[in-house]
Amino acid sequence: MTCSLEVKIPESPPHGYPLVIGENLFPEIRNYLPQSSSRLFIISDENVADLYLADLTKNLPCPFTTFIIEAGEESKNLDNFGKICSAAVKADLSRKDTIIALGGGVIGDIAGFAAASYQRGINFIQIPTTLLAMVDSSIGGKVAVNLPDAKNMVGAFYQPHAVIADVNTLRTLPDKELKTGLAEVLKYAFLAKSCNTETAIDLLTFLESNQDKILTKDSQTMITLINACAVLKAAVVNQDEKETGLRAILNLGHTFAHALESLTGYRHYTHGEAVAIGIKGAFLLAADKGLISEEYKEKALNLLSSYGLTYTIPDDLSPEEIYAAMLHDKKASLGQLTFILPTAMAEVGIFPSVLPKEIKEVISKLKNPKNSSHNP
Numbered sequence: 199m200t201c202s203l204e205v206k207i208p209e210s211p212p213h214g215y216p217l218v219i220g221e222n223l224f225p226e227i228r229n230y231l232p233q234s235s236s237r238l239f240i241i242s243d244e245n246v247a248d249l250y251l252a253d254l255t256k257n258l259p260c261p262f263t264t265f266i267i268e269a270g271e272e273s274k275n276l277d278n279f280g281k282i283c284s285a286a287v288k289a290d291l292s293r294k295d296t297i298i299a300l301g302g303g304v305i306g307d308i309a310g311f312a313a314a315s316y317q318r319g320i321n322f323i324q325i326p327t328t329l330l331a332m333v334d335s336s337i338g339g340k341v342a343v344n345l346p347d348a349k350n351m352v353g354a355f356y357q358p359h360a361v362i363a364d365v366n367t368l369r370t371l372p373d374k375e376l377k378t379g380l381a382e383v384l385k386y387a388f389l390a391k392s393c394n395t396e397t398a399i400d401l402l403t404f405l406e407s408n409q410d411k412i413l414t415k416d417s418q419t420m421i422t423l424i425n426a427c428a429v430l431k432a433a434v435v436n437q438d439e440k441e442t443g444l445r446a447i448l449n450l451g452h453t454f455a456h457a458l459e460s461l462t463g464y465r466h467y468t469h470g471e472a473v474a475i476g477i478k479g480a481f482l483l484a485a486d487k488g489l490i491s492e493e494y495k496e497k498a499l500n501l502l503s504s505y506g507l508t509y510t511i512p513d514d515l516s517p518e519e520i521y522a523a524m525l526h527d528k529k530a531s532l533g534q535l536t537f538i539l540p541t542a543m544a545e546v547g548i549f550p551s552v553l554p555k556e557i558k559e560v561i562s563k564l565k566n567p568k569n570s571s572h573n574p
């Protein structure tokens with residue numbers, strides 16, 4: 199089974215692109231290359247290149263150059279961005295040629311930013327190899343690099359020419375990285391009805407009834423799951439490419455997550471682990487504010503636990519410190535924190551002014567699970 203859908207951004211007509219999810223897709227990539235392209239420039243990290251570069255390149259119809267960076271968030275920096283652009287000049291890459299990102303979100307983000315900037319923008323194809331990249335970072339055109347003390351601070355909105363997600367690559371994905379992607383998948387399940395679109399499956403029910411197949415990465419199950427998330431992300435991006443409104447709902451759990459990631463130097467948690475804590479925080483906050491029932495809160499926390507997404511905040515971080523870090527987030531405006539909070543089953547709302555006291559109380563509960571009604 200292969201699923202194919204289209205991201206179509208009405209305000210930017212050239213930015214409609216296919217999103218293909220299936221198995222054994224590498225031989226088909228030649229069909230998605232722009233016709234103008236006579237040279238390819240493949241960016242990957244060491245882990246992914248070792249596993250998949252040979253397989254990918256044996257199927258390509260034109261000459262290619264490769265640029266491999268060290269794996270990990272720390273590689274998503276301006277130094278590597280500069281090196282990539284210089285290597286592209288050396289490889290004689292022209293504006294008609296194509297940059298291919300082969301890897302997780304780190305590679306997609308830095309390669310996409312290079313594609314957006316090199317010669318003011320060249321063709322770009324995403325081949326995501328982590329679950330997080332397949333359901334989230336490869337779709338929607340946000341590309342960026344980090345500054346030493348600020349994540350994703352320099353970047354662009356730059357849509358790819360195509361996204362090709364081959365679920366066979368997930369077979370080698372470490373469990374920790376699978377769980378990180380599952381945090382984003384659960385996020386979609388909790389906001390699905392707010393995306394103004396239909397999915398073939400009810401994500402919440404699907405996640406509750408297919409745990410074994412998902413955790414063992416059964417190919418057909420993963421295609422169905424990733425397709426549902428991709429439909430939701432594509433629908434949101436189609437309605438609001440530049441995040442002036444609806445796209446903000448995709449930040450469910452992210453206000454907590456960004457603060458925790460920055461306070462711990464981006465080393466303590468993966469992005470998804472921090473998002474999982476943030477989603478739990480959003481449910482606790484919503485229940486405290488009376489937005490959702492205790493039953494729905496427990497259902498959500500049980501689902502997080504059942505996928506092993508039970509991370510907590512380190513003891514040495516105080517609620518005040520975390521709150522202050524939230525205020526420094528690039529999405530906080532004039533000291534106002536906006537939270538995306540659940541309001542009903544699979545629905546969320548945007549809450550622009552949550553009281554500091556409410557936030558700090560929830561942070562305390564996230565630090566010590568014994569203080570919360572849910573004790574995983």
Ligand SMILES: NC(=O)c1ccc[n+]([C@@H]2O[C@H](COP(=O)([O-])OP(=O)(O)OC[C@H]3O[C@@H](n4cnc5c(N)ncnc54)[C@H](O)[C@@H]3O)[C@@H](O)[C@H]2O)c1
Pocket residue numbers: 243244245246249269270271274301302303304305307327328329330331334335336337338339340341350367368369370371372375378468469
């Ligand atoms: N652009 C967006 O909209 C968006 C959205 C969410 C996250 N992000 C960004 O994505 C990044 C996180 O992405 P990620 O979680 O994919 O991390 P990642 O790219 O660092 O990959 C995680 C690890 O898995 C390894 N790996 C990747 N694919 C593999 C495979 N198939 N088999 C074995 N190992 C594999 C990588 O080498 C790496 O060590 C962050 O920088 C975050 O800011 C961007």
